[in-house]
Amino acid sequence: MGKIVLQAGADIDRSETPTERQQAVLDAALRLLVEEGDNLTMTAVARRASCSKETLYKWFGDRDGLLNATVQWQASKVRVTPVDRKGLDLASLTASLQRFASDWLKVISSDTSIALNRVAVGHAGSGKDDLGAIVLQNGRFALASRLKPVLEAGRQAGLLDFEDAETAFRTFFGLVGRDVQIRLLLGDRVELTEATIGGDARRATQQFLALFGANNRLKSL
Amino acid sequence: MGKIVLQAGADIDRSETPTERQQAVLDAALRLLVEEGDNLTMTAVARRASCSKETLYKWFGDRDGLLNATVQWQASKVRVTPVDRKGLDLASLTASLQRFASDWLKVISSDTSIALNRVAVGHAGSGKDDLGAIVLQNGRFALASRLKPVLEAGRQAGLLDFEDAETAFRTFFGLVGRDVQIRLLLGDRVELTEATIGGDARRATQQFLALFGANNRLKSL
DNA sequence: GCCGAACCGTAACGTACGGTACGCCCCTGG
DNA sequence: CCAGGGGCGTACCGTACGTTACGGTTCGGC
Structure with a gap:
């Protein structure tokens, strides 16, 4: 209509x-x-x-x-379910982070995400439309706004230690995604089975906790 | 001719x-x-x-x-100068990593890199040519083959501790790049002054050393 | 000074595709 | 039962651009 x-x-x-x-x-x-x-x-x-x-x-x-x-x-x-922040112990935080990482990896390696990002990147040059903005909004920024509350909750619970949620998020983003997205967009055949995704999510989460966990003494940004 | x-x-x-x-x-x-x-x-x-x-x-x-x-x-x-690995102390290793990070950030935020990546990503869909492979080869993989010897040297010198140079590199890649490249490709205006690049390079290097430095006890990948 | 090759500028051709117009069917409401 | 509108299929138009063809010019070799 x-x-x-x-x-x-x-x-x-x-x-x-x-x-x-x-x-x-x-x-x-x-x-x-x-x-x-x-x-x-x-x-x-x-x-x-x-x-x-x-x-x-x-x-x-x-x-x-x-x-x-x-x-x-x-x-x-892909409007997602907001995460529940009732459980505040280390185990549930770890599980949450791991789930975020795994979900994100699944998303960016999906056919439709790759295709959409490809066209959006292609159109970003000549600014006729704002596909790039839309994709960014529903990808990277949506992830941020879902994850940041979790990070804040972790900080409140004394499990995490960071100055700025934004930079903490960006570090997590980098640890999870690494070179995967750009390689996929450029046509590289990246092996991403269910298993490797799970492993990567676990590794990224552990690394993130190692960097921002409250019990560690690595605060010298 | x-x-x-x-x-x-x-x-x-x-x-x-x-x-x-x-x-x-x-x-x-x-x-x-x-x-x-x-x-x-x-x-x-x-x-x-x-x-x-x-x-x-x-x-x-x-x-x-x-x-x-x-x-x-x-x-x-952009054929680059191979790095000298004569200095093997922590200071020079840190400096090397920081330099790599800073150079890489400068590259991916340059106009020509963005433009090239855009067309390569655009062409990666319909496999008429292998622009994606070329860009990947001279971007991400070139960086890897330059950085890995440094990492290996660091391990030989007892400064770094990692199992696989590839995964160590990919972590470094993620810590440095984070969301910068995809945001730039999608047309997001990212503020990248000389100063912020320097800061990001320093931060990424410190985080990497925190994760893979030999003196730290975070080996449980 | 002459010949051919390489190259510039431009006109011309073919096609693919975005956008529009039109005829027909189906379905709904009166 | 009929009128009308929404929507399908298709033919059509205009244009932009890849590709080719051709005349004119420069330049090195004889």
């Missing part, structure tokens, strides 16, 4: 939720985006979604509009 | 070094790539380089060939 537009230049998430049918179309576009990358054609999307090009243009206005809506649609699908 | 071709699919760095004039053309293409991103046109390159399109096609065969040659040209320009 309503055009899903994005106020050019202004605020993000300025969008109405798409109808059932529109969601189907967006899903088709998403699947095609994963397969074809940025060189998907409007005709291909129309064919895949079994709809007419005219409909696409009526709904999304533009090729960029379609891409925008697709990315936002995927973003809206 | 000779076409600068790349054996499709096979080995990298299978290329003759370009002539003086060709280098000038490639530099022009590179500058244009930084400005325009992947939507540079052959006409634009020809105009910028003050050469004819016919020459471009004769030399590089193809648009992809031109891009390939441009990326390789930039890669060939």
Whole structure:
């Protein structure tokens, strides 16, 4: 029904939720985006979604509009459950961190994440749309805003010791992701089985605790 | 004179070094790539380089060939000086690591690196060329092969303690880069002054030493 | 001074694709 | 039962750009 537009230049998430049918179309576009990358054609999307090009243009206005809506649609699908912070002992904190790490690794190694990041990076150069901002918002920054409360809680409970939650988070981010994302984006075949992800999550968590655990005396930033 | 071709699919760095004039053309293409991103046109390159399109096609065969040659040209320009490993005390090791970190941050935040990574990521989806492999080879893997000897030397000197140089390197990589590269690629304006780079390099180095320094008892990976 | 090769500038061709127009079907409401 | 609108399929238009062709110019060799 309503055009899903994005106020050019202004605020993000300025969008109405798409109808059932529109969601189907967006899903088709998403699947095609994963397969074809940025060189998907409007005709291909129309064919895949079994709809007419005219409909696409009526709904999304533009090729960029379609891409925008697709990315936002995927973003809206991964709204996550807020973490419970009732357990405040070291074991549960460790488990939480490990879970975050594991989830994050699974996300960034997924086909759709790779595809979305690829197109967003590609579009980031010529600032026609803000795909980059959207992806960033629903990736790195969403992770931060979910993880920071946990870190703060850990500090409150005397389990963690850090000055700034932001820098602590960024260190955790680096320890978890390392070179994985850029390698995947650049097409490197990285072996990421369930097992290695689990191991990496455990290792990253231990390293993070070694650096920011309250019982350790490594505070000299 | 000779076409600068790349054996499709096979080995990298299978290329003759370009002539003086060709280098000038490639530099022009590179500058244009930084400005325009992947939507540079052959006409634009020809105009910028003050050469004819016919020459471009004769030399590089193809648009992809031109891009390939441009990326390789930039890669060939950053052949680095191997590090001296004569000083084996903690101070010099720290200085080396810090220098690596600082250099790396400067590289990934440079305009040309961002532009090159952007096009390489964009092309990584549809496997027409191996720009991704080239960039990876001259970025992340080049860094690894330069840094690993230093790490090994540090271990020999009893300053570092790690099982596998590869994983140690990847941790260092993560501690240095954190979220910087992906944010830059996605168009986020990251403040990276000389000062912050220095601070980040120092911090990453200290964290790395905290994790892998031989005098610390954090070996339970 | 002449020849050919390399190269510049530009015009021309072909195509792929974004965007639009139109005819037809189906479905709903009156 | 009929009118109308939303939506499918498709043909079509315009354009941008990759690629090619061609005439003019410079330059080294004889």
